[in-house]
Amino acid sequence: MIKKVRIVGAGLIGTSVGLRLKAAGSSVEIIDINSNAMKLAADLVKSEVIAEPDLIIIAVPISANTQTVVEQLSNNSKSIVCDLASVKSDLLLKVKELSANSDNFISLHPMAGRETNGAQNARADLFEGRAWIGVSDSFSHAKNKEIAQNLVEICGGTLYWLNSKEHDDLVAKISHIPQILSSVIAGSLSSLSRENLNLAGQGLRDLTRLASADATLWSQILTENHAAIATQLDLIIDDLNHLKQSITSNNSAAMVDFFNKGNNGKSKIPGKHGAKNRDYSYLPIVIDDKPGELARIFNECAKVSVNIEDLNIEHSPGQETGLITLALSNSDCMKLSNHLENLGFKVHPAKNR
Amino acid sequence: MIKKVRIVGAGLIGTSVGLRLKAAGSSVEIIDINSNAMKLAADLVKSEVIAEPDLIIIAVPISANTQTVVEQLSNNSKSIVCDLASVKSDLLLKVKELSANSDNFISLHPMAGRETNGAQNARADLFEGRAWIGVSDSFSHAKNKEIAQNLVEICGGTLYWLNSKEHDDLVAKISHIPQILSSVIAGSLSSLSRENLNLAGQGLRDLTRLASADATLWSQILTENHAAIATQLDLIIDDLNHLKQSITSNNSAAMVDFFNKGNNGKSKIPGKHGAKNRDYSYLPIVIDDKPGELARIFNECAKVSVNIEDLNIEHSPGQETGLITLALSNSDCMKLSNHLENLGFKVHPAKNR
Numbered sequence: 001m002i003k004k005v006r007i008v009g010a011g012l013i014g015t016s017v018g019l020r021l022k023a024a025g026s027s028v029e030i031i032d033i034n035s036n037a038m039k040l041a042a043d044l045v046k047s048e049v050i051a052e053p054d055l056i057i058i059a060v061p062i063s064a065n066t067q068t069v070v071e072q073l074s075n076n077s078k079s080i081v082c083d084l085a086s087v088k089s090d091l092l093l094k095v096k097e098l099s100a101n102s103d104n105f106i107s108l109h110p111m112a113g114r115e116t117n118g119a120q121n122a123r124a125d126l127f128e129g130r131a132w133i134g135v136s137d138s139f140s141h142a143k144n145k146e147i148a149q150n151l152v153e154i155c156g157g158t159l160y161w162l163n164s165k166e167h168d169d170l171v172a173k174i175s176h177i178p179q180i181l182s183s184v185i186a187g188s189l190s191s192l193s194r195e196n197l198n199l200a201g202q203g204l205r206d207l208t209r210l211a212s213a214d215a216t217l218w219s220q221i222l223t224e225n226h227a228a229i230a231t232q233l234d235l236i237i238d239d240l241n242h243l244k245q246s247i248t249s250n251n252s253a254a255m256v257d258f259f260n261k262g263n264n265g266k267s268k269i270p271g272k273h274g275a276k277n278r279d280y281s282y283l284p285i286v287i288d289d290k291p292g293e294l295a296r297i298f299n300e301c302a303k304v305s306v307n308i309e310d311l312n313i314e315h316s317p318g319q320e321t322g323l324i325t326l327a328l329s330n331s332d333c334m335k336l337s338n339h340l341e342n343l344g345f346k347v348h349p350a351k352n353r
Numbered sequence: 354m355i356k357k358v359r360i361v362g363a364g365l366i367g368t369s370v371g372l373r374l375k376a377a378g379s380s381v382e383i384i385d386i387n388s389n390a391m392k393l394a395a396d397l398v399k400s401e402v403i404a405e406p407d408l409i410i411i412a413v414p415i416s417a418n419t420q421t422v423v424e425q426l427s428n429n430s431k432s433i434v435c436d437l438a439s440v441k442s443d444l445l446l447k448v449k450e451l452s453a454n455s456d457n458f459i460s461l462h463p464m465a466g467r468e469t470n471g472a473q474n475a476r477a478d479l480f481e482g483r484a485w486i487g488v489s490d491s492f493s494h495a496k497n498k499e500i501a502q503n504l505v506e507i508c509g510g511t512l513y514w515l516n517s518k519e520h521d522d523l524v525a526k527i528s529h530i531p532q533i534l535s536s537v538i539a540g541s542l543s544s545l546s547r548e549n550l551n552l553a554g555q556g557l558r559d560l561t562r563l564a565s566a567d568a569t570l571w572s573q574i575l576t577e578n579h580a581a582i583a584t585q586l587d588l589i590i591d592d593l594n595h596l597k598q599s600i601t602s603n604n605s606a607a608m609v610d611f612f613n614k615g616n617n618g619k620s621k622i623p624g625k626h627g628a629k630n631r632d633y634s635y636l637p638i639v640i641d642d643k644p645g646e647l648a649r650i651f652n653e654c655a656k657v658s659v660n661i662e663d664l665n666i667e668h669s670p671g672q673e674t675g676l677i678t679l680a681l682s683n684s685d686c687m688k689l690s691n692h693l694e695n696l697g698f699k700v701h702p703a704k705n706r
Binding site for chain 2: 111112130131133160170173174175177178179180181182183184185186187188189190192194195196197198199200201202203204205206207208209210211212213214215216218219220222223226229230232233234235236237239240241243244247248250252255256257258259260261262263264265266267268269270284286291292294295297298299301302308311312313323325346348
């Protein structure tokens, strides 16, 4: 149980953590150098002044992170101080160098966020089902690990362990490079007329969603994680140069390879909320778009003891038929497919998947 | 009114157009060289054999597009033939060269699609609120423009006019480059473990959504539109090289400029036009993860005559409960929520949406 918490930084992340801890029964103090942000966040989390916090959470912009950690460590020698910043290697070196209390420091990185900032966008469930990275080389004591585990559990997340170098390399690949490529595409659209941009489909919107991110914040992240990002960016540029050659030399096989490599990487990303991509069979069934049709199918599933792992429904207003696709184990898929076909359902099992 | 339509190609696009035309009262024939795909699509659109179609819509892979257009033009001299392919300049030259009936040809490009292919993913509202490009230099007669306008209206879209060169340059920027960058990021993940990819947030999922696209199809698109894509790809590579230099020389101002240019481009993409806002209410229900649970819910839906528009299931390994979220009309949502709550289901309706 974390009884008394101070949060430094009344932005999206700090306020969201505060809301969650408050709901879990902790006493919470939230402070910020911006008095407006602090007032809103304090109202939201019912902030109270805390003299000796068990835990101090630092949720400030990355350029202020190291300094704030060091200050809080030296002013509160009995408190654990935990930062939530998105780049770690340099931070750990500096905290050890600059603070006599570095044994009280722990470093976590919640893999969550929104493209909107500020306390006004905070929500207690921001971290629900999210992964948190615990930076293993920041932990001096087993007791500190318990506090980290406790915080992540309260927030509804799952804790994974990486050392600071592994962390920085990984976030370069899964977070910083995606941000850069989203911004480069969005930047390449600057010269187009709004009329032409009106023609963009959902794909472009998805690809550029991150591009509205804060420019100053991101230049700080690139500065902090420059080595890992530069290495990864070189690889991306190499791949693009290689593709360019394939296009100009009309090398179809190389182009297919490029997209297949993308397919392969994409297929390795687990589904929602860390759920693993399991090896399911998919059974599409055409149904009439009226109440009761789904129940008929699920009743037949229950009758033959088939467990539905996932499903999706495609239908739209004004359409007479809908399509439901069930994800099943391979054996359940065959069993259910035969059963429903015998009953006259319009079942369309894949012939070779 | 388009009375009799033949659709050649029972994939995502062809079947979706078919569903919409059928719902609008047209007689629809859908054919495909793949008999499984044809059977599913024929069930979905209630296909019938049509001798003299008013309109023949070609929705085949781009490598087969020109040939299919030319064949349908020569075998159906009284029908308008309309292709929906995503690259146009070369197509127009070849149809004029190879067909005596090129006056009956019109060329459209609906700016819609999904990352999943096939009739099983088709939906009548795929084009709802989407932009369609009419290729102005493909139209020989004013009468043909009326048919195009009519088709786009039935599909719920808006028609814009560009010539074939303008079209190909624009789609390189707003569609082909985004696909390439989505694939290059996803490809760069191939070397990561699934465990590490488990840490990815929503940003990476958005950026790589397109990367599951068909490799062969996309190599054909790159081949067809090679000149425009190569030019645009050079500009992207230049921008990334420039950013790389800014990072290694620690030039903060240049990094801020890079992200600001992205902010600027992003802000020019119109908000609502492309994506249709489906006005559903969402009802989350916590369920036990065992056979029969879904059937119980759907039986109750049927009892109170509630129609489920869409749904999604989330459950994670090691977790005994799952979360099912139903998309419903506002009135159905209130009705079902009260009904299930009275029966003891763990229903979590949004308090203020």
